[in-house]
Amino acid sequence: MNIGRTLVLAKNVFQEVIRDRILYIIGFYALIIAVAFRAIPEFAAVSADKIFLDVGLAVMNIIGLIVAVFVGTGLVNKEIEKRTILVLIAKPISRSEFITSKYLGLSAVLGVLLAAMTLIYLGFLQFAKMSYSPTSILIAVGFLFLQLSLITAVAITLGVFTSSLIATALTFAVYLMGNITQDLVQLGRLSRNPGIEKLTQGLYLILPDLSRLDLKNDAVYGLQALPTPTILMNNAGYGLLYSFLLLAIAVILFLRREF
Structure with a gap:
């Protein structure tokens, strides 16, 4: 895989997504935060600060998730439907470069969105x-960026072999299940049913454990009580490795597609 060529393609993906007026979302976020800033003290004067801190990060998460899922699942399918994929694969571009550039381009867009919303x-x-x-x-x-990048990898992988609609539904399902995988394991143990225990253990091994990349509660309610640097690095490595494995699967599936 040619890194320089991949980065050029990723830049094109970034510019294409930006041209779709995706940055208007930043203004939408500012509007929601402004409304929350004025409204929350009226309903919860005592804990208004904590609620506002929580709302700000939660809305950032939701907006990023919507962009990652809806844009990510359509990145490959859009090329196939418009038949532009035929032009791309006819050029000296490998399919691994194509998939990787889609991932890096959308991840860059998410990075810009999160940076602007954070400011x-x-x-x-x-x-x-x-x-x-x-x-x-x-x-x-x-860590929210790492989580959304992982969901982007899920969306692209699912979008490679199924329609955008089905891929969107499945990606949201993976996100929801990924946030409760540890709870599923505990539920399986409480059931005392070997079959259910094996099922929940299997789901835990297959699905991403997104709770490892969710530090909103630690930041809002724990303030200084974040996990240790070692745990943070392990969790960050977990997110990056999982994303890499998903992209590898996406490349393998894309190599087997005929156009």
């Missing part, structure tokens, strides 16, 4: 003089 979020926190840990917030946003 808006921190601006409101500073303006309101709320008590918060900037380091905890930035680490939580960094």
